[in-house]
Amino acid sequence: MKKIIVPIDFSEHSEFALKAAAKLAKKNQAEIYALHMLELSDAILAKTPDSIHPEALFFLKLAEKKFNEFLDKDYLKDIKTVPVVKHFKVFSEVNYVAEKHNADLIVMGSHGTSGVRELLVGSNTERVVRNANVPVLVVKNDLDRIDFKQVAFACDFSEESINSYLKATRLFDEMGTKMHMVYVNLPNDRFKSSLEIEHLVVNFFTKAHGNLDRIKDVHYVSDYTVEDGILNFSTKIGADLIAVATHGRKGLSHFFQGSVGEDVANHSTLPVITFKI
Structure with a gap:
């Protein structure tokens, strides 16, 4: 940087x-x-x-x-x-x-x-x-320190989000920040079985890196909303930064349907960093 x-x-x-x-x-x-x-x-x-x-x-x-x-x-x-x-x-x-x-x-x-x-x-x-x-x-506030040690990176593991993920990986590796990737599984029509999520993740890392070395950093959580899942997971791991991917002019990634991306940033007490898809 x-x-x-x-x-x-x-x-x-x-x-x-x-x-x-x-x-x-x-x-x-x-x-x-x-x-x-x-x-x-x-x-x-x-x-x-x-x-x-x-x-x-x-x-x-x-x-x-x-x-x-x-x-x-x-x-x-x-x-x-x-x-x-x-x-x-x-x-x-x-x-x-x-x-x-x-x-x-x-x-x-x-x-x-x-x-x-x-x-x-x-x-x-x-x-x-x-x-x-x-x-x-x-x-959103005066940060006492800027040593980001743990970041929660919300991801839907779609192929279109690979580019933003790679940008995030390069930046966080350079900063010495540990990246925890989180997939939020929701009830009703957006629910996915464990096997379906695993297939998504394997395909994602295979196309991103050609290997599954970083699969150990993936976490699956269940919650009623995506934003609640991200915020609760960030609290659980003691994250000091939240990362999200955006579509830029096309709006937020389909993973963040509605105002999820805005809600995460709005309700988070942590800094939020965005990466364009």
């Missing part, structure tokens, strides 16, 4: 994200690209034949000054921090900046458990997650 993107809106939660990114950066000798989205109207952004509109230039300089003051933190000392100011609040641009700088991770702050809309649905975080081709780490 060499480059980390942190969207900044000067809120308390974006500072939580910046602190978490700083801890990760120090641990991995990484750089931080702090990104501020400056929301300006089309009229102000309209250019004269030779230069940016004077009013737009004024707001840009004002934002840069405030941004530099915000980044003047003791915990950023000895970390290469690059401020990036974009002219308009289009959150697909976060992914553009991440790809332009070949970033390994986006870290975003988000509100706590005051409702799904506060975290993902219709929020800036949701927009970034849906557009991002790199993993997105969502934090």
Whole structure:
């Protein structure tokens, strides 16, 4: 992990994200690209034949000054921090900046458990997650430590989720994080027998690795909802991070039907990291 993107809106939660990114950066000798989205109207952004509109230039300089003051933190000392100011609040641009700088991770702050809309649905975080081709780490509080030792990776073991699983494996191996994969078996029409689940898992690892070495890290749990199964399993193993896979613009993976992905992040007291399928 060499480059980390942190969207900044000067809120308390974006500072939580910046602190978490700083801890990760120090641990991995990484750089931080702090990104501020400056929301300006089309009229102000309209250019004269030779230069940016004077009013737009004024707001840009004002934002840069405030941004530099915000980044003047003791915990950023000895970390290469690059401020990036974009002219308009289009959150697909976060992914553009991440790809332009070949970033390994986006870290975003988000509100706590005051409702799904506060975290993902219709929020800036949701927009970034849906557009991002790199993993997105969502934090909701000031983390005392960032040494993720145990992660619960929720998986349906479908072939389409292999790519996101491999991304997660590479990242967690690099971080020295133990990954526990969990399949939540549900009652009624989504119930699968043990044999059916085992066939899924064997096919999954055979196509992902050509071997079954990691099958020992797979856990099957039964619960009434997927989110309850994931959260209860995370508590049981003492996880300090939850990982989920997303379809990006197409919505959450079919494993996370409805609002399961949002519910997991919303009700979890742990950080949540997403990987695009």
